[in-house]
Amino acid sequence: MQDEIATYPSLAGRSVLVTGGGSGIGAEIVRQFARQGSKVAFIDIDRDASTALVDEITAAGRLAAFHECDLKDIGALRRTVAGIEQEQGAVTILINNAANDERHDMFEVTPEYWDERYAVNLRHQFFAAQAVAPGMKAAGGGAIVNMGSISWMVGQGGMPAYTSAKAAILGLTRSLARDLGPDNIRSVCVVPGWIMTQRQIDKWLTPEAEADLMKSQCLKRKLTPLDVARTVLFYASEEARGCTGQAYIVDAGWR
Incomplete structure (x- = not known):
């Protein structure tokens, strides 16, 4: 239930940026930061889904701002971050969520496809952190939450460019924690298991796959984007002020 979600006073009024916030896990993260009273902006390339999300949040009496940007274009990313900070102040919470787990046969991967997968799943996380870090430092600190994946931890095949990027x-999380820690900037990694977004349900959830998952998980229920959003809220808040440089797994005990 929505009213069972914890309220974190330290998130109210905070300037938050979520990448890939138009759908799936990212959209739920945007909803929940808006519910906390944060000033939340999100980046996505899907205009229709993102506009619908803004309309939904607005109808609930809350605020969120959509900024269209292809995160593979680092120049555009930097300009977008600068625009967001001009509108809502220095970003002090960054959620590096954007990714795409499209499957691919290792023998069909070209150098160009490999680079594109890394641009979609890894590179923008660093450059988004680089873009917001000066503002976080000036504000006295902040939190960066990088979204990982359980896929490489469980040895999943069929998408080597994705799993290696994830x-x-x-490593990026731990490096940022060390480099930015003296400025009171925390860096953590939240690692989702198999989360039942609409995309996952439509593309890969079969009765056989669900049965295998239930055998592997300690908790015998399917995880939803809200399960991840709850964890992200906590690690972005001051309740987690002593947490940095680590990975926090949300997989119902799969791994």
């Missing part, structure tokens, strides 16, 4: 996010 594995690298833990």
Whole structure:
């Protein structure tokens, strides 16, 4: 139930940026930061889904701002971040959520496809953090939450460019924690298991796959985007002020 979600006073009024916030896990994260009273902006390339999300949040009496941007274009990303900070102040919470887990056969991967997958799943996380870090420092600190994936931890095949990019996010998280810690900027990695977004349900959830998942998970229920959003809220808040440089897994005990 929505009213069972914790309220974090430290999130009220905070300037928040969510990448890939138009659908799936990202959209739920945007909803929940708006519910906390944060000033939340999100980046996405899907205009229709993003506009619908803004309309939904507005109808609930809350606020969220959509900024269209292709995160593969780092120049555009930097300009978008600058625009967001001009509108709502220095971003002090960054949620690096945007990703795409399209499957691919290792023998069909070209150098160009490999680079494109890394641009979609890894590169923008660093450059978004680089863009917001000066403002966070000036504000006295902040939090960066990088979204990882359980896929490489459980040895999932069929998408080596994706799994290797997601594995690298833990290294990036620890590096950012060390480099930015002296400025009171925390960096953590939230690692979702198999989360039942509409995309996952439409593309890959079969009765056989669900049965296998239930055998593997300790908790015998399907996880939803809200399960991840709850965790993200906590680690973005001051309740987690002592947490940095680590990965926090939300997988119902799969791994």
